Amino acid sequence: MRIAVLMKDVPDLVEELEVEDGALPLDDMSFVPSEWDDQALEEALLIKEETGADVTVVAIDTGEVDGLMFTALAKGADRAVKLAGGFSRRLANRQRGAVLAQYCQTQGFDLVMTGVQAIDDLDGQIAGWVAGNLEVGHASVVRDVRAGADTVKVVQEYSGGKMAELELPLPAVLGIQAARKPPRYVTVAKVRQLQKTASVETVDVSEPTAPTLSVRKIYKPEAAGHAQMWGDDVDEVSEKIVNLLEDKKLLRS
Amino acid sequence: MADIVVVGEIQNGVVTDATQELLTRARDLATARSRSVAVLAFGKDAEAAVKTADADEAVVVVDQAVEEYNPGVYEATLVTWLTENPALLILLSNTTMGMDLGAALAARLQIAMIAYCTDLRIEGSSELATCQIYGGKLAAEVELPDRAVVTVIPGSWAASGRSGIPMVHRFNAQPSPISVVKVIEPDASGDVDITRADILVSVGRGIQDPDNLELADELAQAIGGVVSCSRPVVDAGWLPRSRQVGKSGQTVKPKLYLALGISGAPEHLQGMKDAELIVAVNSDENAPIFDVAHYGATADILDLMPALTEKLNGRNG
Numbered sequence: 412m413r414i415a416v417l418m419k420d421v422p423d424l425v426e427e428l429e430v431e432d433g434a435l436p437l438d439d440m441s442f443v444p445s446e447w448d449d450q451a452l453e454e455a456l457l458i459k460e461e462t463g464a465d466v467t468v469v470a471i472d473t474g475e476v477d478g479l480m481f482t483a484l485a486k487g488a489d490r491a492v493k494l495a496g497g498f499s500r501r502l503a504n505r506q507r508g509a510v511l512a513q514y515c516q517t518q519g520f521d522l523v524m525t526g527v528q529a530i531d532d533l534d535g536q537i538a539g540w541v542a543g544n545l546e547v548g549h550a551s552v553v554r555d556v557r558a559g560a561d562t563v564k565v566v567q568e569y570s571g572g573k574m575a576e577l578e579l580p581l582p583a584v585l586g587i588q589a590a591r592k593p594p595r596y597v598t599v600a601k602v603r604q605l606q607k608t609a610s611v612e613t614v615d616v617s618e619p620t621a622p623t624l625s626v627r628k629i630y631k632p633e634a635a636g637h638a639q640m641w642g643d644d645v646d647e648v649s650e651k652i653v654n655l656l657e658d659k660k661l662l663r664s
Numbered sequence: 665m666a667d668i669v670v671v672g673e674i675q676n677g678v679v680t681d682a683t684q685e686l687l688t689r690a691r692d693l694a695t696a697r698s699r700s701v702a703v704l705a706f707g708k709d710a711e712a713a714v715k716t717a718d719a720d721e722a723v724v725v726v727d728q729a730v731e732e733y734n735p736g737v738y739e740a741t742l743v744t745w746l747t748e749n750p751a752l753l754i755l756l757s758n759t760t761m762g763m764d765l766g767a768a769l770a771a772r773l774q775i776a777m778i779a780y781c782t783d784l785r786i787e788g789s790s791e792l793a794t795c796q797i798y799g800g801k802l803a804a805e806v807e808l809p810d811r812a813v814v815t816v817i818p819g820s821w822a823a824s825g826r827s828g829i830p831m832v833h834r835f836n837a838q839p840s841p842i843s844v845v846k847v848i849e850p851d852a853s854g855d856v857d858i859t860r861a862d863i864l865v866s867v868g869r870g871i872q873d874p875d876n877l878e879l880a881d882e883l884a885q886a887i888g889g890v891v892s893c894s895r896p897v898v899d900a901g902w903l904p905r906s907r908q909v910g911k912s913g914q915t916v917k918p919k920l921y922l923a924l925g926i927s928g929a930p931e932h933l934q935g936m937k938d939a940e941l942i943v944a945v946n947s948d949e950n951a952p953i954f955d956v957a958h959y960g961a962t963a964d965i966l967d968l969m970p971a972l973t974e975k976l977n978g979r980n981g
C-alpha cells in the first residue's frame with residue numbers, strides 16, 4: 412500500500428499576530444507544521460508499522476518546507492516530495508488542492524491522508540479539495556484508520572461524542588482529526604543527522620488556473636466582550652477567585 | 665430552480681438550530697436580492713422536518729442509504745442535484761458534514777469555497793462573508809464570488825423563528841461505494857457526567873504533562889468540582905473522552921467554568937461559552953478564551969493550581 416501524507420506549515424500562533432494594512436506579513440512570521448497534518452503523518456506511520464505501507468510526505472514548496480520534510484523523514488516516512496512552481500506563502504487552498512490532486516493523480520497512491528483542517532484554510536479544507544478534484548471517495552473528521560487490502564475503515568466523529576465506522580474502497584482521501592497515539596517526537600540532532608544522507612525530491616508542477624477569493628481585509632476581531640483581568644500574581648489571583656466564589660455562593664461551607 | 669440552497673441537518677426528527685440559522689440568513693439575503701431559497705435534507709424524517717421551513721422549495725432525499733450520514737452517498741446526491749440545479753450560494757453548517765462535504769462539493773462543481781463563516785451580509789452592491797481564522801485570533805472579510813459553497817459556524821447569528829410553506833419534492837439518493845459499518849453512540853458508562861457538574865476545573869494543553877493532572881484533581885476536590893478538558897488532553901490519552909468539552913465533545917453550562925491553560929479555539933468555545941461564569945487562566949494575554957471569560961488572569965497554571973487549592977483547603981479546614 413502506498414500512502415501520501417499532504418502537509419503544510421502555518422504561522423505559529425504562539426507568536427503575536429500583527430496585521431499590517433489588512434494583511435498578515437507572512438514573510439516575517441515563523442511557521443510550524445499544521446498540527447492536524449502532524450496527526451495525519453503519525454497515523455500513516457502507525458499504518459506503516461502495522462502493514463509495511465510505504466509513506467510519502469508531500470508538501471507544496473511555498474518557502475521553507477524542508478524542515479518539515481526532513482522531520483517527517485526522521486520520524487519514519489519513506490520519501491519526501493516537494494512540489495515546486497514558484498508558489499508564495501499566500502497560495503490559497505483551492506490552488507493547493509488543485510496542485511496536490513494533479514500530483515497525486517500521477518502517482519496512484521492508495522490512500523491520501525492530511526489534517527482535518529488547518530488554522531488558515533479560509534477557502535476550505537485540503538482533504539475535500541483534493542478528493543473532489545480527484546473524484547475519489549473521502550471522509551474527513553476521522554480517526555482510527557485501519558487499512559485493508561482494498562478498503563480502509565475509519566471512525567468519523569460527529570458532535571456530542573457520536574461516531575460512526577465507515578468503510579471506503581481504495582483509493583480514498585482522509586481528513587485526519589487525531590492519530591491513535593500522540594505524534595512521535597524526533598530530536599533536532601536526529602533530523603540534522605538525517606539531512607546529511609536523505610534528500611527531498613523536487614517535482615516541478617504547473618500553476619493552477621482557478622480563481623482565488625477576493626479578501627478585502629484580515630483584522631483582529633473586536634470581541635463582544637473581554638474578561639476583567641486580574642494580572643499574573645498567583646496569590647492575588649487565588650484570592651480573587653476565592654472572593655468570587657464567595658460572592659457567587661459557590662464556596663462549599 | 666433556487667438561487668440559495670441550504671443543505672439541512674436533522675436531529676431527533678427536527679431541523680437543527682444550525683440549519684435554522686442558515687435558513688434565516690438565506691431568506692434575508694434572498695429577500696434583499698429577489699432570490700429564492702431551497703432547503704435540501706436527507707432521511708425519513710426530512711419531509712416532516714422541512715415542510716414548515718422558511719424556504720420556497722424543499723428537496724427531500726428518502727432512502728435507506730441516507731438514514732445515517734454517509735459522506736459518499738450525500739456527496740454524490742448533492743453533486744447530482746446541484747449540477748441539475750446550479751445554485752449561486754450553497755450553505756452548510758461547519759459541522760462534521762460541512763467540513764467533510766464543503767470543499768469536495770466546491771471542487772466537484774468547480775466553484776469557490778468559503779469556510780468558517782460567521783457573518784454573511786450585503787453591503788452596497790457586494791455580498792460579504794466574515795470568516796474566523798487562526799484559531800479565532802483573526803477574522804477575514806471576503807467578497808462572495810458569483811457562486812460559492814459557504815460553511816457557517818453554528819451559533820454565528822440568531823435564527824428568526826420564521827416558518828414557511830415550501831413546495832416539497834423528492835430526489836433520489838445516488839449510489840456510492842462508501843458504507844456505514846456501524847453507528848457508535850456516546851459512551852455514557854462509568855465515568856462522571858461533566859454536563860451535570862456545577863463547577864468544572866477544565867484543563868488544556870497548558871497542563872503540559874500528565875503528571876500535572878494531579879494538581880487539577882486536587883483543585884477540583886478543594887473547590888467541589890469535576891475535572892474536564894480540551895480535546896488535545898484527550899487525544900494525548902491523559903483523560904477519557906467523556907471529559908472533553910467542545911464541538912466534538914460535550915456542551916456544558918456549569919455555574920463556574922474554570923479554564924486553565926486553554927486557548928479558546930472556536931471548537932472549544934462552542935462547548936462552554938454559555939457557562940454562567942467563566943474564569944480563564946492563560947499565560948498568553950491575547951488568548952481568545954479571554955473574549956468569552958468574565959474574569960481572567962495571566963498567571964502560570966502550574967503555580968496557580970496548588971496556590972488556589974491551598975487557599976481553599978485553608979478555608980475549608
Ligand SMILES: Cc1cc2nc3c(=O)[nH]c(=O)nc-3n(C[C@H](O)[C@H](O)[C@H](O)COP(=O)(O)OP(=O)(O)OC[C@H]3O[C@@H](n4cnc5c(N)ncnc54)[C@H](O)[C@@H]3O)c2cc1C
Binds near residue numbers: 588931945951
Ligand atoms: C473538527 C474538530 C473538532 C474539534 N473539537 C474540539 C472539542 O470538542 N474540544 C476542544 O477543546 N477542541 C476541539 N478541537 C480542537 C481545537 O481546534 C483546538 O486545537 C483545541 O481546543 C486546543 O486546545 P487547548 O486550548 O488546550 O490547546 P492550545 O490551543 O495549545 O492552548 C494551550 C494554551 O495554554 C496556555 N498555556 C501554556 N502553558 C501554560 C501555563 N503554564 N500556564 C497558563 N497557560 C498556559 C497557552 O498560552 C495556550 O493558550 C476540534 C478541532 C476540530 C478540527
Ligand SMILES: Nc1ncnc2c1ncn2[C@@H]1O[C@H](COP(=O)(O)O)[C@@H](O)[C@H]1O
Binds near residue numbers: 777
Ligand atoms: N475563488 C473563486 N472561485 C470562483 N470564482 C471566483 C473566485 N474568486 C473570484 N471569483 C469570480 O471571479 C471574478 C473576479 O473575481 P475577483 O477578481 O476576485 O473580484 C468574479 O466573477 C468572481 O465571482
